[in-house]
Amino acid sequence: MTLRASAKCAVAAVLAAILAAPAVAADYDVRIRRDDWGVPHILGKTDADAAYGLGYAQAEDDFVTLRQGTLAARGLLATDQGPSGLESDYMVQLLDVWGVIGRRYDEDLPGEVRAVLEAYAAGVNAYVAKHPDKASPGMAPFTGRDLVAGMILNSPNFYGLDGVFRRTLAPAKKAGAASPIVAAELSLETLPTGSNGLAVGPARSADGATRLLVNSHQPFTGPFAWYEAVVQSGQGWHVTGGFFPGSPFMLHGHNAHLGWANTVNNPDLADVYTLSINPADPDQYLLDGAWRRLEKRTVQIQVKQADGGLKAVEREVLRSVHGPVVRTDHGVFAVRYAGQDEVRQAQQYFALNKARTLAEWKKAMAVQAVPSINYVYADEKGNVGYVYNGKFPVRKEGVDWSGVVPGDRSDLIPKSLIPFAKIPQLWNPKSGLVFNSNNTPFRASDPADDLKPEAYSKTLGVQANMTNRAWRALETYGADPSITEAEFDAYKYDLAYSARSDVAKSVAAIAALDVGNDAGLAAAKALVAGWDRRTDVDNRAAALSILTAITLQGGTAPMAALKQSVAQLEGFYGRIDPRWGEANRIRRGVLDMPVDGGPDIFRAIYGRPGLDGRLAAQAGDTYVMFVSWDRAGRLSSRSVHQFGAATQDRASRHYADQTPLFVGMKTKPVLFTEAQLAGHIRRDYRPGE
Numbered sequence: 027m028t029l030r031a032s033a034k035c036a037v038a039a040v041l042a043a044i045l046a047a048p049a050v051a052a053d054y055d056v057r058i059r060r061d062d063w064g065v066p067h068i069l070g071k072t073d074a075d076a077a078y079g080l081g082y083a084q085a086e087d088d089f090v091t092l093r094q095g096t097l098a099a100r101g102l103l104a105t106d107q108g109p110s111g112l113e114s115d116y117m118v119q120l121l122d123v124w125g126v127i128g129r130r131y132d133e134d135l136p137g138e139v140r141a142v143l144e145a146y147a148a149g150v151n152a153y154v155a156k157h158p159d160k161a162s163p164g165m166a167p168f169t170g171r172d173l174v175a176g177m178i179l180n181s182p183n184f185y186g187l188d189g190v191f192r193r194t195l196a197p198a199k200k201a202g203a204a205s206p207i208v209a210a211e212l213s214l215e216t217l218p219t220g221s222n223g224l225a226v227g228p229a230r231s232a233d234g235a236t237r238l239l240v241n242s243h244q245p246f247t248g249p250f251a252w253y254e255a256v257v258q259s260g261q262g263w264h265v266t267g268g269f270f271p272g273s274p275f276m277l278h279g280h281n282a283h284l285g286w287a288n289t290v291n292n293p294d295l296a297d298v299y300t301l302s303i304n305p306a307d308p309d310q311y312l313l314d315g316a317w318r319r320l321e322k323r324t325v326q327i328q329v330k331q332a333d334g335g336l337k338a339v340e341r342e343v344l345r346s347v348h349g350p351v352v353r354t355d356h357g358v359f360a361v362r363y364a365g366q367d368e369v370r371q372a373q374q375y376f377a378l379n380k381a382r383t384l385a386e387w388k389k390a391m392a393v394q395a396v397p398s399i400n401y402v403y404a405d406e407k408g409n410v411g412y413v414y415n416g417k418f419p420v421r422k423e424g425v426d427w428s429g430v431v432p433g434d435r436s437d438l439i440p441k442s443l444i445p446f447a448k449i450p451q452l453w454n455p456k457s458g459l460v461f462n463s464n465n466t467p468f469r470a471s472d473p474a475d476d477l478k479p480e481a482y483s484k485t486l487g488v489q490a491n492m493t494n495r496a497w498r499a500l501e502t503y504g505a506d507p508s509i510t511e512a513e514f515d516a517y518k519y520d521l522a523y524s525a526r527s528d529v530a531k532s533v534a535a536i537a538a539l540d541v542g543n544d545a546g547l548a549a550a551k552a553l554v555a556g557w558d559r560r561t562d563v564d565n566r567a568a569a570l571s572i573l574t575a576i577t578l579q580g581g582t583a584p585m586a587a588l589k590q591s592v593a594q595l596e597g598f599y600g601r602i603d604p605r606w607g608e609a610n611r612i613r614r615g616v617l618d619m620p621v622d623g624g625p626d627i628f629r630a631i632y633g634r635p636g637l638d639g640r641l642a643a644q645a646g647d648t649y650v651m652f653v654s655w656d657r658a659g660r661l662s663s664r665s666v667h668q669f670g671a672a673t674q675d676r677a678s679r680h681y682a683d684q685t686p687l688f689v690g691m692k693t694k695p696v697l698f699t700e701a702q703l704a705g706h707i708r709r710d711y712r713p714g715e
Contacts, residue, residue: 118179119327223462236405240652
């Protein structure tokens with residue numbers, strides 16, 4: 027068979043699989059309207075109709091990422107990405123993702139939620155049927171189960187479960203070194219490095235409005251990059267905001283009555299147990315004085331090789347009554363974690379999307395299926411609130427849960443959750459301000475309104491940290507008792523490091539150096555010491571100061587950090603004081619623009635050095651939304667995306683059309699209602715047309 031004939035057969039196989047799927051386009055009544063910026067406005071007769079249209083629209087704009095996410099959820103990422111996908115595929119097996127779905131998908135998820143999931147998948151399949159060359163043989167059809175599998179796999183990683191397993195599996199350290207297993211923390215290798223969520227009620231606004239800032243910091247591309255859409259059905263589902271590729275539900279944004287922002291939090295939601303293994307049988311562990319047998323199976327993970335072929339890699343998959351088990355050179359450990367055996371994330375997201383009142387929203391939160399993530403809330407009635415969300419286990423008091431606990435006692439295996447009403451949350455403080463910037467929940471408002479640590483058990487493992495963004499929230503929004511709309515926007519685009527920040531401490535360490543008679547180092551020290559701690563594009567001290575601070579915080583000594591930064595800047599720019607905008611860039615298609623902001627700035631930009639020494643923005647501020655309800659409860663919102671609606675379609679004019687707006691720290695109106703959309707429709711079609 028010729029290569030061309032083989033390719034035709036592969037396309038035919040994909041198409042046949044899609045057409046054999048249970049749902050076809052004729053089953054759904056939906057229109058997609060693209061506005062001036064290419065943002066899809068989905069209008070369906072039913073919730074399922076709208077989900078179908080959203081699946082089709084997302085596939086049009088970013089099928090590459092949808093495909094990648096589906097491969098990851100199925101434990102097949104290594105077949106496409108080679109060894110770099112092996113860890114993810116192993117986790118699918120270790121967490122028993124598809125076993126959980128087999129046991130719980132039909133039983134735990136309501137029929138109307140499953141209908142939405144399956145409809146979204148059918149929309150993706152309809153796109154592939156029209157473009158069969160886009161999919162790989164064996165990929166289609168997409169299903170609702172794929173979407174839930176992605177949630178099961180990815181949700182726990184937002185509080186750092188992947189990091190827990192990496193540290194558990196890491197080789198033993200030498201005597202005197204710290205234990206390789208510590209409390210869960212955010213894994214910066216795979217997740218964004220911060221977010222901002224903030225709301226002010228009428229008491230804090232100069233005009234009596236209620237305002238919400240939705241400002242999650244995400245990677246610019248990939249499965250956790252934001253996608254903007256407006257979704258509306260005849261059954262009361264009407265939302266706009268940020269969606270992930272493969273997510274049928276708005277994850278944060280607003281509906282007609284209320285809205286919320288999310289930020290990553292970092293409570294201790296994973297318990298690591300050391301198992302006592304039977305010397306006579308390595309597959310038995312001790313529990314309450316009796317030997318129990320580990321559940322054991324061997325899986326083969328197919329890994330793509332350099333020549334394009336596949337090689338099977340065997341992995342042992344173990345489980346105890348605690349949860350997944352791993353053998354290491356320093357012991358056998360079990361992990362019990364928030365989100366274990368949970369499939370109802372979709373149910374909770376959908377209920378949040380359709381909530382019309384604060385009471386309905388709290389009822390949705392009380393489902394407690396989403397394992398972590400902070401919520402900052404606001405609504406048309408002037409309510410504002412903050413929730414340090416987590417599936418907190420009821421743990422035995424008096425035990426140090428931050429490290430490893432004995433696995434031979436069943437009384438150390440939590441069997442219930444702290445109810446939603448009892449987890450840390452703050453509602454309608456007198457100050458009218460709530461916020462979170464990945465900091466401790468005990469600094470979320472004015473000091474008089476803050477939650478008190480002593481009110482909560484230490485077994486929750488609540489974080490105690492502050493970020494620069496948290497300090498700056500207090501120094502901007504927190505210092506202004508009467509905030510105008512213009513001030514609300516300006517504070518969001520704050521470009522400064524606080525005097526209380528880690529960067530400021532690093533600068534002080536450099537300023538205290540004794541550089542002797544070295545004129546070059548003396549000039550560099552003076553430049554850093556005199557820096558105003560701002561990150562505007564014209565700043566000539568930011569490049570050296572930020573680079574040195576980051577190097578120092580990475581463990582390098584102050585003098586060595588300064589020398590290293592001087593050498594790098596002189597090597598690339600021929601000087602130690604290039605304009606910050608010369609070094610800090612956003613690149614998309616043919617665009618290459620200077621951009622304000624930096625690491626842990628409220629206007630966050632995280633760049634990766636390129637071959638030319640410049641930092642190409644990879645994450646940080648992405649989809650930004652400002653939501654407000656005026657004194658009378660009338661809704662309006664504005665937004666901007668770092669790139670545009672066509673997140674992967676280089677041929678589209680919407681591939682980078684919002685980037686200049688984003689760089690200019692400006693927004694576009696969100697066309698939420700039919701009246702607002704009128705006159706701005708650039709394309710109106712049904713999926714497949």
